Amino acid sequence: MDDIILNVSHFSYAYGDMKAVSDISFQVRKGEIFSFLGPNGAGKSTVINSLITLLPLQSGTVTIAGYDLGSERSRVRESIGIVFQQITLDKDMTVRETLDFHGDIYRMSHEEKTTRIRELLRLVELEEKADTLVNNLSGGMKRRLEIARGLMTRPRVLFLDEPTIGLDPQTRQKTWDYLRSVNQEGTTIFMTTHYMDEADLLSDHIALIDHGTIIVHGTPEELKESLGNDVIYLETSDNTTAQQILTGLSGIREMSRYEGKLMIISEQDGTRLLPDIMRYLGEHAISVLAVNLKKPSMDDVFMHYTGTEMRD
Amino acid sequence: MMIPGFYPVFKRDMTRHFRFKDQLFTSMLHPVLWLVLFGFAMAGTFERLLQASVPPAGLVVVNYLTFMCPGMIAATIMFANLYGGFSVLFDKNWGILREILASPMPRRDLIIGIILSAITKSLIQTVIIIVLGMILGVSTFAGQSPLGIIISIAGIILFIGAFSAAVLCVSLYMAFTTSSPEGYQGITTILSMPLFFASNSLYPGEGLPPGIKELALINPLTHLTNGLRFFTIGDHFTALGLAFSYTPVEIAISFLYLVCLALILFWVTLRTINRAIIT
Numbered sequence: 001m002d003d004i005i006l007n008v009s010h011f012s013y014a015y016g017d018m019k020a021v022s023d024i025s026f027q028v029r030k031g032e033i034f035s036f037l038g039p040n041g042a043g044k045s046t047v048i049n050s051l052i053t054l055l056p057l058q059s060g061t062v063t064i065a066g067y068d069l070g071s072e073r074s075r076v077r078e079s080i081g082i083v084f085q086q087i088t089l090d091k092d093m094t095v096r097e098t099l100d101f102h103g104d105i106y107r108m109s110h111e112e113k114t115t116r117i118r119e120l121l122r123l124v125e126l127e128e129k130a131d132t133l134v135n136n137l138s139g140g141m142k143r144r145l146e147i148a149r150g151l152m153t154r155p156r157v158l159f160l161d162e163p164t165i166g167l168d169p170q171t172r173q174k175t176w177d178y179l180r181s182v183n184q185e186g187t188t189i190f191m192t193t194h195y196m197d198e199a200d201l202l203s204d205h206i207a208l209i210d211h212g213t214i215i216v217h218g219t220p221e222e223l224k225e226s227l228g229n230d231v232i233y234l235e236t237s238d239n240t241t242a243q244q245i246l247t248g249l250s251g252i253r254e255m256s257r258y259e260g261k262l263m264i265i266s267e268q269d270g271t272r273l274l275p276d277i278m279r280y281l282g283e284h285a286i287s288v289l290a291v292n293l294k295k296p297s298m299d300d301v302f303m304h305y306t307g308t309e310m311r312d
Numbered sequence: 313m314m315i316p317g318f319y320p321v322f323k324r325d326m327t328r329h330f331r332f333k334d335q336l337f338t339s340m341l342h343p344v345l346w347l348v349l350f351g352f353a354m355a356g357t358f359e360r361l362l363q364a365s366v367p368p369a370g371l372v373v374v375n376y377l378t379f380m381c382p383g384m385i386a387a388t389i390m391f392a393n394l395y396g397g398f399s400v401l402f403d404k405n406w407g408i409l410r411e412i413l414a415s416p417m418p419r420r421d422l423i424i425g426i427i428l429s430a431i432t433k434s435l436i437q438t439v440i441i442i443v444l445g446m447i448l449g450v451s452t453f454a455g456q457s458p459l460g461i462i463i464s465i466a467g468i469i470l471f472i473g474a475f476s477a478a479v480l481c482v483s484l485y486m487a488f489t490t491s492s493p494e495g496y497q498g499i500t501t502i503l504s505m506p507l508f509f510a511s512n513s514l515y516p517g518e519g520l521p522p523g524i525k526e527l528a529l530i531n532p533l534t535h536l537t538n539g540l541r542f543f544t545i546g547d548h549f550t551a552l553g554l555a556f557s558y559t560p561v562e563i564a565i566s567f568l569y570l571v572c573l574a575l576i577l578f579w580v581t582l583r584t585i586n587r588a589i590i591t
Contacts, residue, residue, distance in 0.1 A: 049591045052589045053414055054410060054413060054589070055589060055591060056413055056589070059351070074416045077414060077415060078416050082410075082411070082414055084410055084411075086406075087408060088408050088409075088411050089329075089407070089408060090403070090407055090412045091325070091407075092328050092331065092332070093324070093327070093328070097324075097327065101320055101408075102411065102415075103322055104315075104319070104320030104323075105320050105321075105411075105412060105415045105416075105417040106414075106415060106416060106417075107315075107317075107417075151451075175503075226457040233521065267405050288464050
């Protein structure tokens with residue numbers, strides 16, 4: 001298909017004997033924001049580091065912007081932009097020098113560099129900091145500079161590894177705004193994140209990854225709808241017994257327990273199911289301590305599919 | 313005009329070198345201290361010990377400071393280049409090495425760019441020592457014609473270029489293979505000891521005990537010192553009551569030795585960096 005810009009097929013990676021990613025396949029369409037969502041240690045960074053050529057391609061086939069990752073690494077490198085997980089800036093260079101150096105190692109012409117630097121500094125609102133040393137920038141500004149650097153060469157795909165890790169809420173919000181406007185200008189974005197809100201708000205498609213495999217993927221809406229209509233959280237005097245009792249009650253699609261809560265996914269309208277649940281438990285002398293009913297969020301999707309809270 | 317691929321790396325390194333006045337100042341003070349403290353102390357000591365000795369007849373007599381000056385240049389350059397990969401270690405652990413390694417720039421250009429900036433810094437330090445030495449009474453280029461001086465300067469540049477490149481490759485190799493600044497510094501310090509002491513840069517090589525003498529023969533610092541003495545003092549002279557003579561063939565061999573060493577070390581370092589995985 002013509003509009004597939006990143007095609008990953010049967011990709012696996014192992015560190016020695018330890019398998020980090022096993023046999024994953026996915027496709028990213030031109031112009032979309034595609035997120036890899038997963039807990040720490042799920043294999044997200046291994047995938048992205050392989051795609052950006054920092055790790056060798058061990059097995060599988062990957063095409064990026066029409067180039068084969070295994071045999072056309074230089075071409076791939078020319079076609080992509082990268083924002084690394086950790087800050088990778090030279091604190092002893094100024095903002096302008098940072099972008100200029102990047103343009104140089106990608107062999108951009110002087111005119112091209114000058115124009116691009118002006119455009120990008122405006123985009124990430126660092127015009128007034130152009131001649132400031134990186135060392136004197138705030139964390140958010142550094143991130144913005146890295147995004148600008150990643151866009152310096154007008155890449156076909158921009159790769160971001162945990163773009164808002166360690167940033168305060170306002171700065172995260174601002175970073176999302178920049179990423180959205182970059183995307184609207186036509187850059188395809190592939191990013192990894194362990195923040196559900198980030199994946200939910202930004203992405204056109206999400207692949208949920210855990211233990212080195214893609215568990216589920218789809219649009220944020222599809223993922224949330226896949227869970228059913230409503231999610232009910234119960235805290236009861238005895239969750240184990242409560243779960244046994246409620247098994248068989250019609251209208252419940254699924255139940256699971258963790259962290260002292262019982263998560264119930266309703267078949268249809270949860271507000272009609274809840275009274276039944278309460279009455280049923282009452283008849284069996286189980287007292288309900290707390291109730292929470294809501295539409296499924298990305299957190300619920302995550303917990304449903306990985307069975308865990310976020311690991312750090 | 314086609315800008316060579318190594319230029320951005322060279323430019324960045326030089327910009328950083330001249331940007332921070334404290335770093336620039338210490339790199340310039342380093343050779344000055346060597347010459348003034350060590351040079352004068354040794355010169356005083358040797359000249360007192362050798363008061364009674366009669367220099368071999370028919371040779372140009374040079375004072376110890378003049379004799380020491382090429383050795384001081386050699387030592388300064390060796391230490392500077394041995395630690396020259398340190399910034400790359402920082403780039404690797406906390407800096408922009410990922411950006412460079414994931415770019416289409418050949419890794420060869422990374423090494424060449426850093427080598428060229430190291431040679432430039434070494435030449436700056438050399439000029440400082442030579443000029444300061446002349447002020448303090450070192451007779452450099454004595455008895456040479458203007459053309460001879462130009463040839464000598466060219467010779468000095470070639471020797472320093474080959475030597476700096478060789479040592480810097482070792483330093484880069486270590487920056488890529490060690491994981492911490494402590495490990496890097498530990499190995500560098502251990503390497504610097506035999507390089508520095510098993511050589512003829514501080515004292516005449518003749519007096520070295522067996523074993524160390526042979527070590528000195530394969531030590532690049534010895535060959536750099538030979539070349540520098542040849543070009544700054546001359547092919548026949550006496551110092552410390554000893555006669556020194558260098559034939560052009562010996563100097564050519566020393567130079568070739570340094571060039572071969574630099575090429576081999578470049579190849580080893582390039583291979584290591586081409587295989588390096590840094591995430």
